[in-house]
Amino acid sequence: MNQYGYYLGMSQDQKDIVAMVREFAERELDPIVREYDEKSEFPIPLHEKWGEMGLFGQDVPVEYGGLGLDAVTRYCISEELAKHDAGFLISNSCYAFGLSAILADGTDAQKRAACDRILRGEGISMAITEPQSGSDVGSTRTSAVKVDGGYILNGTKCFITNATLCSACVILAVTDPDAGYHGMSLFLVEKTDSGVSVGKHEDKMGMRLSDTADFIMENVFVPEDRLIGVLGDGFAQSMKFLAGKRPISVAGAIGVAQHALDLAIEYAKQRKFKDGPIAKLQGIQFMIADMEMRVQAARAMAIYGAQMTDAGIPIGTLGNCLKAFGSEMCYDVVNMALQIYGGYGYSREYPIEKLLRDVRLYSIFEGTNQIQRQIIGKTLLS
Amino acid sequence: MNILVCVKQVPDTAEIHMDPSTNTLVRTGVPSIVNPFDKNALEAAVRLREQHGGSVTTITMGPLQATQALRECYALGADRMVLLTDRRFGGADTYATSYVLAQAAKALGPFDLILCGKQAIDGDTAQVGPMIAEHLHLPQLTYACEISIEDTTVQVVQECDNDHICLRAQLPAVLTVTKSINEPRLPNVMRRLQANRTEPDTFTADDLPGLDFSCIGLSGSPTKVRKTFIPVHEKQTHIIDGTIPADAVSVLFSLLDTAKISLTAR
Known part of the structure; x- marks a missing residue:
């Protein structure tokens, strides 16, 4: 972040909020990251402190008692938090993942109830992925069969962030098997509903502060008033709200990349080669320059996307571009930082190794980069 | 319980360095923060308000930019922000600063307690809190690491080098607090x-009734800075012949005596 903040037009409010997030992260998160990365656990007390700061309300509109922060501000918060730990960022922000779907298409009563829960610190997750259908959402098998007064849901959702921590989950399920993409709907499923269980915690390569597990439903009755949006529109609703979240989602990748760049610069100034620091070598300077260019480009693109979201303009394929470009930029930048660190970069004693483990996820989750390219290409050529 | 918390906006010492050619602090581009000990004082005040009710007023003397420090205090729980700002306050030393703060406390009060951090991290004088007490003729309890209120008295645990002392005073009183308090x-x-x-509620010199203008700002400051310099740290190594241990210890002790280093247990 330069003297102007993340971008030239940053307001005093945004600068202050980012400073508060930094204070939180430096004081509370930095000292425990290594321990929680090793034991692969989300630090719940820190999430509670996040709430004490009033930040549960970041995604909740003002009319429902929240802060009603715009997408640009939420981008800034996410980038700052990711500089300290991207896994914590993912689980922390996914407490309100399902809320986005409810705010986009839910009834006023559903929105109010969901916002109250988020403000109390209860998580509402979102579950789309299944063992046989990741990016291929069309292959969703979880079924919702109409019965008197509601629906019976059956199926297993996998790799669900906060499956263990959440109090409820928004589920994409098939309501009309013959209607393809138009035969899926969204439902709010409570963890306390009879027939709901959670699988074992995923022992992941990276993002280990984030909670990930299966969300399993066996003959779960869900009353009609928990249908979110229009019956049969679940796929379109999901894609729409996921696209709107892209700029904030990619903020994590940009934050980690910036952190890796900062570490590489610091190390290059200290590490000696013959008579001077390796920072004096043109090979290193070119690497640092390449890293800076890519981080700047991704950030400009993401903030542009967030500004469009705030203006109510659908970001279209910019979201897909952002997802693919941001995640690949991040991996490359962290990998170059590791190269600058040399052997120490490969050692777990130093911070870069963990960053590389963490960022590998970005080109996989929320639709692989191959799917993103397919969408971009198809859209441009249609 | 109405509490006044005096805060100071200081340069973030983690970001500061000296200009070796002038021996002065380079403050350009250095971010300002609320003096960390003052944050401890504010936290203590907010906790007392949570226990006993009342309000917490936070006050600072400085340029308009010091409003940022007050806003930070508001986010940390203060009820009211007061800025004392006037060109005539400029250049004040600890005496002139504490005089203006004391006059403002009189104008804004009455307060049951006035809390300050034990010292500011830029000047490290630890004088303003005690001086406010003297200007107001109030009891002062300094270096408090615990505070409790009983009826009309305040009791503190004072943090000393080697031990702790329990002190009690009648309210109203002026307290300075240490980092370990909270x-x-x-x-x-x-x-x-x-x-x-x-x-913030803003007061100039003209807004403070009965202010003696000869006691404020640079002209009201008895402190004159003659010179600032970076202390030179010299490192000397003595190698003591250890062939006969008893003799080596004796030599070591005589060297320590010469250097005026005491080995008294702390």
């Missing part, structure tokens, strides 16, 4: 945003 809470975002939309 861990300041994290700021609240909603309050921070409210603070950004709120202006």
Whole structure:
């Protein structure tokens, strides 16, 4: 972040909020990251402190008692938090993942109830992925069969962030098997509903502060008033709200990349080669320059996307571009930082190794980069 | 319980360095923060308010830019922000500063307690808190690491080099607090945003009744800085012949005596 903040037009409010997030992260998160990365656990007390700061309300509109922060501000918060730990960022922000779907298409009563829960610190997750259908959402098998007064849901959702921590989950399920993409709907499923269980915690390569597990439903009755949006529109609703979240989602990748760049610069100034620091070598300077260019480009693109979201303009394929470009930029930048660190970069004693483990996820989750390219290409050529 | 908390906006010492050619602090581009000990004082005040009710007023003397420090205090739980700002206050030393703060306390009060951090991290004088007490003729309890209120008295545990002392005084009183008294809470975002939309109550020298203008600002400051310099740290190594241990110890002790280093257990 330069003297102007993340971008030239940053307001005093945004600068202050980012400073508060930094204070939180430096004081509370930095000292425990290594321990929680090793034991692969989300630090719940820190999430509670996040709430004490009033930040549960970041995604909740003002009319429902929240802060009603715009997408640009939420981008800034996410980038700052990711500089300290991207896994914590993912689980922390996914407490309100399902809320986005409810705010986009839910009834006023559903929105109010969901916002109250988020403000109390209860998580509402979102579950789309299944063992046989990741990016291929069309292959969703979880079924919702109409019965008197509601629906019976059956199926297993996998790799669900906060499956263990959440109090409820928004589920994409098939309501009309013959209607393809138009035969899926969204439902709010409570963890306390009879027939709901959670699988074992995923022992992941990276993002280990984030909670990930299966969300399993066996003959779960869900009353009609928990249908979110229009019956049969679940796929379109999901894609729409996921696209709107892209700029904030990619903020994590940009934050980690910036952190890796900062570490590489610091190390290059200290590490000696013959008579001077390796920072004096043109090979290193070119690497640092390449890293800076890519981080700047991704950030400009993401903030542009967030500004469009705030203006109510659908970001279209910019979201897909952002997802693919941001995640690949991040991996490359962290990998170059590791190269600058040399052997120490490969050692777990130093911070870069963990960053590389963490960022590998970005080109996989929320639709692989191959799917993103397919969408971009198809859209441009249609 | 109405409490006044005096705060100072200081340069972030983690970001500061000296200009070796002039021996002065390079302050350009250095971010300003609320003096960390003052945050401890504010936290102590907010906790007392939570226990006993009342209000917490936070006050600072400085340029308009010091409003940022007050807004940070508001986000940490202060009820009211007061800025004392006037060109005539400029250049004040600890005496002139404490005089203006004391006069403001009289004008804004009455307060049951006036809390200060034990010292500011830029000047490290630890004089302003005690001087406010003297100007107001109030009891002063310094270096408090615990505070409790009983009826009309305040009791503190004073943190000393080697031990702790329990002190009690009649309210109202002036207290200075140490870092170990508490861990300041994290700021609240909603309050921070409210603070950004709120202006502090601003007072100039003309707004403080009975102010003696000869006691404020540079002209009211008896402290004269003759010179600032970076202390030179010299490192000397003595190698003592250890062939006969008893002799080596004796030599070591005589060297320590010469250097005036005491080995008295702390």
